[in-house]
Amino acid sequence: MRPHRAYSPGLTGVLPLEEGRHLVEVLRAGVGDRFTVFDESREALAEVVDLGPPVRYRILEERRPEREVGVEVVLYVALLKGDKLSEVVRAATELGATKIQPLITRHSVPKEMGEGKLRRLKAIAKEAAKQSGRLRVPEVLPPIPLKAVPEVEQGLVAHVGARALVREVLDPNRNLSLAVGPEGGFAEEEVALLEERGFAPVSLGRRILRAETAATALLAIVTAGEGR
Structure with a gap:
């Protein structure tokens, strides 16, 4: 075997x-x-x-292997078209996310998630944890509207036009929440709301990334990029 x-x-x-x-x-x-x-x-x-x-x-x-990041890393990610959210859940698990919270946003094309899809995402998280050697299987939650996002200890939101780089604002020793929008990005008022809740807008480079790429890139910077 x-x-x-x-x-x-x-x-x-x-x-x-x-x-x-x-x-x-x-x-x-x-x-x-x-x-x-x-x-x-x-x-x-x-x-x-x-x-x-x-x-x-x-x-x-x-x-008792040490394979976890060491802090809580919550990924808030907008509902995406097709099966793209499956890609995000798999990569997020491999990169150390501890919780994955789908969001309903203004530009999200899907506005809901069925029980079958949620069960599939949970199964993907479990399989990715097994494959990557993790002990912790990230919790994948039912979607919530963006306005329900709570205040966070430390947050980063990927936003086209932001000038701050992740390394300039990240404290790797504090719990972290990350927010990534849908295919059309967050609306300006949504970014403003996230800022009120403790999220700092950050740049992921000069290029326009697909939503699923942006989620993976942001997580990779704050976990793999820190050697965690």
Whole structure:
């Protein structure tokens, strides 16, 4: 069996049914095969002891790897057309976001998100956490109107025309909220509202980026760019 990580809340010795099904039916695991289990705070080398269902395992060696950013990183991202939000959720998870909050904005083409799509985004976040070696699976929330965004400890909003660079305003040791608009960008009054809530407008360069690219770029600057 090829190396595999399975999400197992509490590391109880029993895999969730979906995780166990994947291990047995897709990866063809057998009794005695080893794999990695993880939850929100730790991971462990485990060995299959019963194919079930449910699949049962025993822990061989517990680990506490340091793979999280170290501060809360919340991504507020406008609803996007098609499947672009899936790309954002996957990249945001890999780059260390701890929470992903979709927004309904003036220029958002979609104005709602169905339960099926929300479940899919949550599944994408879990798979991306497994792939990237993270312990924490980011929370993906139902969309809210932009006016419902609370005041934040430290915020950055990607905005065409902003002059400040991220490195000029970022304190990497404080909790951080990031805001990225839809395909048409945030309206000026929306940017003003975000500024009132604690977000500083920042530039992502001289080029016009697609919404999904802007979200990935901003996250990469504040996490990967800081070596976190």
